[in-house]
Amino acid sequence: MGKPNEHTRRVMVGDVPLGGGAPVVVQSMLNAPADDAAANLAQIEELAAAGCEIVRMAIPHRRDIDVFAQVCSASPLPVVADIHFDAHIAVEAARRGAAKLRINPGNIGGLDKTRAVLDAAGEAGIPIRIGVNAGSLDGALAARDDLTLPQKLARSAADYVRFCEDEGFRDLVVSAKAHDVMTTVRTYRLLAEELPHVPLHIGVTEAGTAFQGAIKSACGLGILLEEGIGDTLRISLTDDPVQEIRACWTLLASLDLRRRAPELVSCPTCGRCQVDLIGLAREVEDRIAHLDKPLKVAVMGCVVNGPGEAADADIGVACGAGSGVVFVQGTVVRKVGETAIADALMEEIGRL
Ligand code: SF4
Structure with a gap:
């Protein structure tokens, strides 16, 4: 059922295929305290029961890496490490069981630090999501007034992808999110044009509480998925992550892409x-x-x-x-x- 994107390069997140014609993958992010392995694992069980296929976990501090490793080793779902500001955490997460890394090269400490992360991911055999966000665009790019925000977001993501590919790392997924629905749609359309081979993680970021967030996400992601854009989605809600999974499945079923629950x-x-x-x-x-x-x-x-x-x-x-x-x-x-x-x-x- 549906029309998965067959143009993108397939990556594996643990045992979950993403891109290259695979069904659109449903994911969410844990919001239990980063230093509490039991709480995160309990949340993963709830998410898995609701149909979540990949979970992401923030690692805010180096002291949280041991907990992250514990969660990875006991989790029934592949766990993505979400890292900002500290490349060392990303390198360690790759070594300690992450199924994928999510970094924003714009805040990870420069291209040399990014290279170290690419090396660690390459050694571990895991993909990286380049996650660009409207709220954390590179300063020089953000200041340009000859480009629209979607052009800046897409340019930023595409530049980082080319850097990674020039370094020989191709196991990539890309996201470039904004809280504004049509900015998100225009950005992903540009990305799909500029990087047709790279799997896209789609989402409207900071979409709000369950009611508003589900509607904004359904509008934006519905348009993109109907155009064949998007290999995995997260519906970001200020709510229990289980609600994100229910919203994802409702959206995919409404588009006749995938069905799970009645x-x-x-x-x-x-x-x-x-x-x-x-x-x-x-x-x-x-x-x-x-x-x-x-x-x-x-x-x-x-x-x-x-x-x-x-x-x-x-x-x-x-x-x-x-x-x-x-x-x-x-x-x-x-x-x-x-x-x-x-x-x-x-x-x-x-x-x-
Ligand atoms: S099914 Fe009956 S109760 Fe429900 S909206 Fe229609 S007329 Fe009203």
Whole structure:
């Protein structure tokens, strides 16, 4: 399903293929304290259960490297080391189990330091993401008034990629993010033109809290993915990272690129509805979010559109006055009271 980008060069992040026609990879970033291995591993378990395929972990200080190494050795998912300002941490992370490094060459201490990081990644056999950000552009480039911000971001990323490739390091992924949606879209379009062979990590950075961030990300990343741009995505939310994964999968399913969890079809309710449909839909959404079954589940408020949508879905309910008629693949299987609807739907889902 969908149209993965086949032009980009394939890199491996642990055992996860990225680029070169591989399915678009879903990732997130840990936000547990960097010095707490148990907390980070617990968060990785939650993320993996939600469908996360790669996690990124910040290593703010040299003293955090031991914890990072512990997390890498016990993690069921490949762990990317996120490093700013200190190339020594990046070199150590490569030696201590990172599946990939994320650096911004603009703040890692100069090209010699970048070379040391490339050498360490090359020895470890891991890729590097060059992550350029609107908030941390190189000063000389940022000051140029003959270039737009997307041109500056794309130029900065492309310059670093060429530097790495000239050094003989090609295991690269690139990102160039801004918090503004259309700046992000224009930047990635330029990157896809200038660096058609390099896998792109797409995202709208600092997108905000769950509601705003999901909408901004869906707009920007939806446009890019529909144009065939993007090999991996992160939806950055000021929220639990599990919500980022749910948003990623919802976006990929909406674009028919990949499906994982069931899709919820639910009506907006109106004056005809005689059950607490909003509460029911939220409960069902939460209970199906971790299921690895690409089903369609309909939760409908009344007989106007209810029976049609419920019958069209794999599993559905059309509610009436304090009750619901449950459908399984188009056939009515039972009628239950309002408080038993969610359990009945989950039971029927379990049977499929
Ligand atoms: S299915 Fe019924 S309750 Fe829901 S919005 Fe349509 S008419 Fe209203």
